[in-house]
Amino acid sequence: MKTIKLIPYDEDPVLDTNTLMAALGITKKEANDILWDLFEKEYIDLIPVLDEEKLNLLKPRD
Structure with missing residues (x-):
């Protein structure tokens, strides 16, 4: 039987250089x-989108 290699699943794929x-x-x-x-079209x-959850972790706590 021939086996195949599965493509790894990435929940948050990154498109960069x-x-x-x-x-x-x-x-x-x-x-x-x-x-x-792609940007011009x-x-x-x-421009990256801020992740509110990660941003909240950076805020100083009172």
Whole structure:
């Protein structure tokens, strides 16, 4: 019987220069060009979204 390798499941996938370089085997410039193209077409937003739970952990407690 032939076995297959399962693709690892990631709950919060990251789309950045490093993941594109690793997944596609491309240069840093090519990865950045892809990200800028997606940003200009408004498919992605390059500004990170704040995680409110993590932000609350950073706030000083009274």
